[in-house]
Amino acid sequence: xxxxxxxxxxxxxxxxxxxxxxxxxxxxxxxxxxxxxxxxxxxxxxxxxxxxxxxxxxxxxxxxxxxxxxxxxxxxxxxxxxxxxxxxxxxxxxxxxxxxxxxxxxxxxxxxxxxxxxxxxxxxxxxxxxxxxxxxxxxxxxxxxxxxxxxxxxxxxxxxxxxxxxxxxxxxxxxxxxxxxxxxxxxxxxxxxxxxxxxxxxxxxxxxxxxxxxxxxxxxxxxxxxxxxxxxxxxxxxxxxxxxxxxxxxxxxxxxxxxxxxxxxxxxxxxxxxxxxxxxxxxxxxxxxxxxxxxxxxxxxxxxxxxxxxxxx
Ligand code: SER
Numbered sequence: 001x002x003x004x005x006x007x008x009x010x011x012x013x014x015x016x017x018x019x020x021x022x023x024x025x026x027x028x029x030x031x032x033x034x035x036x037x038x039x040x041x042x043x044x045x046x047x048x049x050x051x052x053x054x055x056x057x058x059x060x061x062x063x064x065x066x067x068x069x070x071x072x073x074x075x076x077x078x079x080x081x082x083x084x085x086x087x088x089x090x091x092x093x094x095x096x097x098x099x100x101x102x103x104x105x106x107x108x109x110x111x112x113x114x115x116x117x118x119x120x121x122x123x124x125x126x127x128x129x130x131x132x133x134x135x136x137x138x139x140x141x142x143x144x145x146x147x148x149x150x151x152x153x154x155x156x157x158x159x160x161x162x163x164x165x166x167x168x169x170x171x172x173x174x175x176x177x178x179x180x181x182x183x184x185x186x187x188x189x190x191x192x193x194x195x196x197x198x199x200x201x202x203x204x205x206x207x208x209x210x211x212x213x214x215x216x217x218x219x220x221x222x223x224x225x226x227x228x229x230x231x232x233x234x235x236x237x238x239x240x241x242x243x244x245x246x247x248x249x250x251x252x253x254x255x256x257x258x259x260x261x262x263x264x265x266x267x268x269x270x271x272x273x274x275x276x277x278x279x280x281x282x283x284x285x286x287x288x289x290x291x292x293x294x295x296x297x298x299x300x301x302x303x304x305x306x307x308x309x310x311x312x313x
Contacts, residue, residue, distance in 0.1 A: 003029050005068040007053050007100070008075030009042050010034035012172060012179045013115070013218060017072060019045045020219050031066045034075070041176060053096035060103045068107070072222070073100045073114035080270050081181030082142035093145035101156045101164065112164040113226045116150050116237055118211055119143035120168060123276045130278040132239045132285045139276045150237045157236055166237040167225050170211030170281065172218045173301055175308040183273040184210060187250050194254045194261040195309040203268045206248040209279040213242040214296035214304065221292060228290035235285055242294030243301070244280035253302040
């Protein structure tokens with residue numbers, strides 16, 4: 001990895017990924033981009049530029065000017081925001097990806113790494129231990145764009161030999177930046193409310209079970225996938241997970257440190273999204289091909305989240 005472009009660098013994952021890439025490649029070799037004002041964590045670890053991934057000319061110019069050879073494409077509209085504005089999700093998630101892949105092909109980029117999601121699975125996929133390969137019939141626009149995006153990666157790999165890799169993230173739990181517009185955000189919101197001493201009204205029911213992962217594991221996963229020798233990768237897209245938790249599991253875990261925390265449940269349109277996704281996904285292919293292994297269990301994640309949020313306040 002030499003010269004790295006990161007899109008969506010101000011997002012939940014991007015903002016933390018930039019620091020790790022900077023530690024590995026040096027600040028001047030990380031070109032971070034977003035349509036938002038960069039937080040300090042991004043500005044201090046990279047060269048930041050405004051970039052809307054819909055602007056293929058600006059994207060191409062940045063790649064040429066900075067002699068980029070690796071792209072981490074993190075920009076996306078998440079599931080709940082995507083249901084509020086499906087056309088925007090389509091444009092950003094799919095046209096944005098096509099722009100990245102086209103520029104990567106034309107500018108001879110060495111590697112493109114971009115997240116997919118558990119949202120590629122629809123209600124007909126097995127709920128437990130959903131395999132890496134199974135029918136993809138998502139019922140959200142976010143899921144539709146991520147599933148189509150996976151097919152695009154496969155197309156660019158086979159047609160043009162572009163090294164492009166992806167991993168299907170579960171809900172990501174983190175404390176540095178607020179998550180934006182996802183269905184799994186309730187879990188992060190619970191920690192924030194609990195540390196602030198406020199009760200929380202959860203938008204999915206207590207027994208809603210989904211796959212989750214702490215941010216440090218999410219960063220490790222994408223960096224390990226990026227670093228894996230191409231010959232070891234039998235798939236282009238990998239399920240990755242760490243935990244399978246209900247909303248109630250988070251509450252009980254938080255209450256171990258903050259016993260006064262209270263949560264009630266008022267499911268809204270996001271319940272249907274959550275109900276269409278797996279409870280738990282099978283990530284044995286990632287474990288086999290690039291030694292994927294998470295480090296955080298629920299208790300360690302809760303302790304770290306509460307500590308970090310207290311420090312930040
Ligand atoms: N965390 C994402 C969302 O809830 C799923 O990939 O939209």
